[in-house]
Amino acid sequence: MLDLALLGTGGSMPMPERFLSSLLIKYKGRKILIDCGEGTQVSMRLLKWGFKSLDLILISHCHGDHILGLPGLLTTIGNAGRKEPMVIMGPQGISNIMKGLLTAIPYLPYDVHIAEVSELSIMVNFNDNGVELKELDEGNKSHGDLIISTLELDHSSPCIGYSLYVPRRPKFNPQKAISNGVPKKLWKSLQEGKPVTYEGKTFEPSMVLEGKRKGIKLSFITDTRPIATIPDFIRGSQLFICEGTYGDEKDIERAIENKHMLFSEAARLAYEGEVEELLLTHFSPVMDKPEKYAENALRIFPNTTIGYDRLIRRLNYP
Numbered sequence: 001m002l003d004l005a006l007l008g009t010g011g012s013m014p015m016p017e018r019f020l021s022s023l024l025i026k027y028k029g030r031k032i033l034i035d036c037g038e039g040t041q042v043s044m045r046l047l048k049w050g051f052k053s054l055d056l057i058l059i060s061h062c063h064g065d066h067i068l069g070l071p072g073l074l075t076t077i078g079n080a081g082r083k084e085p086m087v088i089m090g091p092q093g094i095s096n097i098m099k100g101l102l103t104a105i106p107y108l109p110y111d112v113h114i115a116e117v118s119e120l121s122i123m124v125n126f127n128d129n130g131v132e133l134k135e136l137d138e139g140n141k142s143h144g145d146l147i148i149s150t151l152e153l154d155h156s157s158p159c160i161g162y163s164l165y166v167p168r169r170p171k172f173n174p175q176k177a178i179s180n181g182v183p184k185k186l187w188k189s190l191q192e193g194k195p196v197t198y199e200g201k202t203f204e205p206s207m208v209l210e211g212k213r214k215g216i217k218l219s220f221i222t223d224t225r226p227i228a229t230i231p232d233f234i235r236g237s238q239l240f241i242c243e244g245t246y247g248d249e250k251d252i253e254r255a256i257e258n259k260h261m262l263f264s265e266a267a268r269l270a271y272e273g274e275v276e277e278l279l280l281t282h283f284s285p286v287m288d289k290p291e292k293y294a295e296n297a298l299r300i301f302p303n304t305t306i307g308y309d310r311l312i313r314r315l316n317y318p
Contacts, residue, residue: 002027002166002216002315004239007043009307011223011245011260011282012065014038019309020065021282023220023241024049027166028145030126033073034058034162034220040069041076047310052080055131056124058148059090060222061159062097071104078108084130085111089148091158092116117160121149151233153224155259161224163233166216168317169193170209177208216315219275222282225256226265231272238315240273241307242266244280247293260284263293267300281307 003026008019020037024044031054033040044051054077060066070088077086088098095114102112121136123144136147147165152158172191177184182203186196190208197203219234222243234240245260246252255262263280270278278301283290290306297304305311 001317002164002218004218004313004315005047005049006241006279006281006307006309006311007040007047008037009281009283009309009311010037010065011243011284013285015285015288017309018283018285019043020069021060021222022069023281025164025218028126029053030055030131032056032058032146032164035060035066035222036069036073037065037067038069041073043309044073050080051077052082054082055084055086055126057086057088058162059088059094060153060161060220061091061155061157062093063157063223066223067097067101070098071101074102074108074112075105078105078110082110084128085113087113087115087131087133089115089117091152091160092118093158117150119150119152119160121147124148149233151221151229153221153230154227155223155225159223161219161221161230161233163217163219163237165218166317168213168215170205170211170213172208173210174208176210180207182207214318216317218315219273221269223260225259226261226269230269231274234269234273234275237273237275238318239277239279239313240270240275241279241281242269243282244290244297244306245282245284247283247287247290247296249296263297263304264300267297267304270301270304276303278304279307279311279313280304 005024007022010018010020019039021035022040023034025032123134123136124146125132149163151161190205217237219237220241244263247263
């Protein structure tokens, strides 16, 4: 299962009851953060999920309302006793931005590795030393902890969307294992996707596994105009978290000028991408009650939820 919480649902500036954009994901006892606006670590403390096991921070873009919570959060994580390296991933320009932010916190007890990306898919594995990132290929596609894919978006600075996919291994078939002459002592390792050499013979996972099973998919898109590549990128997501900076249809010119979306535009993407649920976030500070405009999304995509700070979801294998 994969647990997630909207730490902040605001855009531009924090409000008394709404912190800035941030999403926390918990999987296998480790954590991933997407964006880190002001108020992120306060919301994390209220959530009580802990700080130390945060291994990977994904930044959509380098505007202040998505990154200015980083120096304080990184310091708090260090104070919590973290020693393992951390990875911060983001679009073009994130390296220079992080170099500046890290000058304010030069004594972190762990290393911070920065990765600039545009469009790619990587395999993520969690271990005792933090997080390991590998280039995705067919050989490891179903046997890692997590697959992260990125998409270039249309904003006023380089911006990327994220898709997280938790693969599910094929089903173990004991009859297939027996018919292939696989010793029982090897079943567990092969079921975990690891080839095993035993008594001079190599046994492959395919000798005990069969069929494909759908995994868990979560997509996160913010700070962009709706573009043609988004529906395929989010297709099949159990949960699609998307910006809804403006709820009122009358704000279309402002949305175009500032390169953001209306509720209705996010809902259209959810419909075209055949997702299961749309969760709206990143609300303009002038919109104090986003729920007033919910119908503008619901009429297009009925399974829409208006996000709020510390809303929690649990996603399971279908």
